Amino acid sequence: MATTERAPAITSTTTATPTPTPTPTPTLIDFEHVQLTYPNGTIALSGVDLTVRRGEFVTVVGPSGCGKSTLLRIASGLETASEGTATVNTGRVGYVFQDPTLLPWRNVQANVELLAELQWDTQAVRREKARRAIELVGLSGFEKHLPRQLSGGMRMRASLARSLTLDPELFLFDEPFGALDEITREYLNDELLKLFVEQQFAGLFITHSVSEAVYLSTKVVVMSGRPGRIVDTFDVPFPMPRDPDIRYTGEFAALVGEVSHALRAGHGA
Amino acid sequence: MSTEGMIEHREAGQEIAPTTVAPVPLRRRGRRGGIASWGPPVAVAILMIAGWYFVGSVLLDPSKSYLMPPPHAVLAVYFDPDVAPDMYEALWNTATVALTGLLVAIVLGVVWAIAMNQAKWIERSLYPYAVILQTIPILALVPLIGFWFGFDFFARVIVAILIALFPMVSNTLFGLQSIDAAQRELFTLQRANRWIVLKKLQFPAALPAIFAGMRISAGLAVVGAIVGDFFFQRGTPGIGALISKYTARLESDALFAAIILASLFGVVVFWFFGWLGRRVVGKWYDFA
Ligand SMILES: Nc1ncnc2c1ncn2[C@@H]1O[C@H](COP(=O)(O)OP(=O)(O)OP(=O)(O)O)[C@@H](O)[C@H]1O
Numbered sequence: 001m002a003t004t005e006r007a008p009a010i011t012s013t014t015t016a017t018p019t020p021t022p023t024p025t026p027t028l029i030d031f032e033h034v035q036l037t038y039p040n041g042t043i044a045l046s047g048v049d050l051t052v053r054r055g056e057f058v059t060v061v062g063p064s065g066c067g068k069s070t071l072l073r074i075a076s077g078l079e080t081a082s083e084g085t086a087t088v089n090t091g092r093v094g095y096v097f098q099d100p101t102l103l104p105w106r107n108v109q110a111n112v113e114l115l116a117e118l119q120w121d122t123q124a125v126r127r128e129k130a131r132r133a134i135e136l137v138g139l140s141g142f143e144k145h146l147p148r149q150l151s152g153g154m155r156m157r158a159s160l161a162r163s164l165t166l167d168p169e170l171f172l173f174d175e176p177f178g179a180l181d182e183i184t185r186e187y188l189n190d191e192l193l194k195l196f197v198e199q200q201f202a203g204l205f206i207t208h209s210v211s212e213a214v215y216l217s218t219k220v221v222v223m224s225g226r227p228g229r230i231v232d233t234f235d236v237p238f239p240m241p242r243d244p245d246i247r248y249t250g251e252f253a254a255l256v257g258e259v260s261h262a263l264r265a266g267h268g269a
Numbered sequence: 270m271s272t273e274g275m276i277e278h279r280e281a282g283q284e285i286a287p288t289t290v291a292p293v294p295l296r297r298r299g300r301r302g303g304i305a306s307w308g309p310p311v312a313v314a315i316l317m318i319a320g321w322y323f324v325g326s327v328l329l330d331p332s333k334s335y336l337m338p339p340p341h342a343v344l345a346v347y348f349d350p351d352v353a354p355d356m357y358e359a360l361w362n363t364a365t366v367a368l369t370g371l372l373v374a375i376v377l378g379v380v381w382a383i384a385m386n387q388a389k390w391i392e393r394s395l396y397p398y399a400v401i402l403q404t405i406p407i408l409a410l411v412p413l414i415g416f417w418f419g420f421d422f423f424a425r426v427i428v429a430i431l432i433a434l435f436p437m438v439s440n441t442l443f444g445l446q447s448i449d450a451a452q453r454e455l456f457t458l459q460r461a462n463r464w465i466v467l468k469k470l471q472f473p474a475a476l477p478a479i480f481a482g483m484r485i486s487a488g489l490a491v492v493g494a495i496v497g498d499f500f501f502q503r504g505t506p507g508i509g510a511l512i513s514k515y516t517a518r519l520e521s522d523a524l525f526a527a528i529i530l531a532s533l534f535g536v537v538v539f540w541f542f543g544w545l546g547r548r549v550v551g552k553w554y555d556f557a
């Protein structure tokens with residue numbers, strides 16, 4: 001009953017989403033009516049429409065278990081949509097998992113080189129890619145450290161650096177900072193934004209924190225409980241090299257409030 | 270972004286928070302030295318020797334002292350020119366058998382586990398036999414092995430292999446399968462083939478388990494070699510053959526000396542593989 005009532009609302013928000021600007025920026029992710037049913041019958045996603053263009057940083061918030069990770073798994077090719085079409089228009093996709101997933105026997109340098117190694121880059125190329133990525137995330141000087149010798153935040157940076165070596169056009173983040181304390185998280189948010197502005201990738205980011213979502217993104221997407229569908233989309237108007245102090249402005253707080261509200265409405269289904 | 274910023278910004282409650290670029294020293298097991306590490310086992314040894322003397326000279330009737338010869342008499346055997354050379358040679362023979370068997374068991378066990386890890390159907394076909402290897406009473410099989418392979422070096426090595434193989438198979442398999450799903454996906458996303466995954470992910474991840482298996486197998490290989498000696502006394506006799514000879518002749522001093530020597534050898538082998546494991550994986554894994 002509740003679902004049938006909301007169904008038209010979903011279509012209206014999603015049709016309202018497409019391009020506010022007519023510029024022909026390339027679409028990197030284009031999901032149309034994507035549904036995913038896991039082999040055990042769990043319907044994780046249902047009727048998801050989502051586009052991510054170059055220059056966009058889209059953040060997805062939604063209740064636990066609503067299919068956010070599943071969304072990224074489809075975008076990365078780890079899962080295939082059961083219904084609908086999921087188009088990803090680039091081969092250079094970076095994927096940052098919730099855990100740093102570093103190989104404990106490799107030091108930072110070797111961990112960051114891993115993806116380039118798997119792509120059969122020569123050693124010189126690997127080194128150079130890793131050096132640049134390590135510098136970008138501010139881990140220079142820690143190349144010889146093993147993961148166990150790093151703090152949680154530093155491990156996450158190493159993980160980020162590893163993905164950066166792919167020079168991704170599209171960057172997928174699955175709650176990368178969820179396990180970190182507030183201060184570290186805010187700090188890494190700023191670092192990530194700096195990378196976003198410098199590297200010009202498109203971002204699809206998942207988080208449980210609404211303020212993190214609003215702070216990082218150009219667009220916030222709110223999902224409902226399982227099966228996940230997109231119930232609301234918010235454009236974030238703040239200009240891109242973002243001033244950390246916007247977090248304390250009234251407009252920021254108001255937007256956080258709106259998103260939280262939509263999140264709660266979608267959750268209470 | 271500046272390095273200083275990052276250093277200032279380290280997480281609270283973190284066990285290791287590197288504030289300098291120098292590597293953080295890690296606590297290493299068995300590296301502590303000092304009385305704390307060797308004191309307790311030495312104390313236990315002293316207690317045991319005291320108990321041994323007590324049983325042999327106080328509790329035991331002097332006519333039955335051969336049941337428990339005093340420690341100094343046992344120690345004297347190691348310097349007895351009539352007995353000691355034979356014993357060392359026998360130990361050497363047993364060691365050759367044990368180490369040959371262990372080497373084969375390690376290679377065979379790792380290959381077996383890797384094969385099982387390649388496909389579920391291979392695992393389903395081969396795993397029951399690994400389990401049988403463990404559950405079958407090898408002692409009952411030993412005479413058969415003698416019939417099939419003779420009563421010499423070769424048969425003794427087979428016994429050592431049979432006894433030492435299972436921990437290598439099961440530990441390696443466990444290690445290969447212990448990798449994290451997300452780590453595996455990292456490789457999948459780069460379209461790494463299974464050999465690359467094996468070489469760069471599964472095998473390194475399995476090393477701690479493999480070394481733990483080696484240590485167990487090493488002890489078992491020594492036991493296997495001695496059991497083999499016991500049954501197959503043709504060719505160069507091993508320490509097991511001597512043990513059965515001394516038993517038959519009630520030469521208890523020499524019997525005790527031989528048993529202790531064999532045990533010490535087992536300890537050395539066990540210790541060696543522990544050391545090797547720490548050397549290889551100790552940097553990133555707390556190898557107990
Ligand atoms: N391999 C799988 N097989 C069956 N069901 C699955 C599988 N993976 C996930 N699910 C189910 O699909 C739903 C969506 O899972 P998903 O991991 O995408 O959620 P999520 O939104 O990322 O949750 P969280 O916020 O807790 O990370 C969940 O109910 C989960 O139990």
Ligand SMILES: [Mg+2]
Pocket residue numbers: 068069070174
């Ligand atoms: Mg998730």
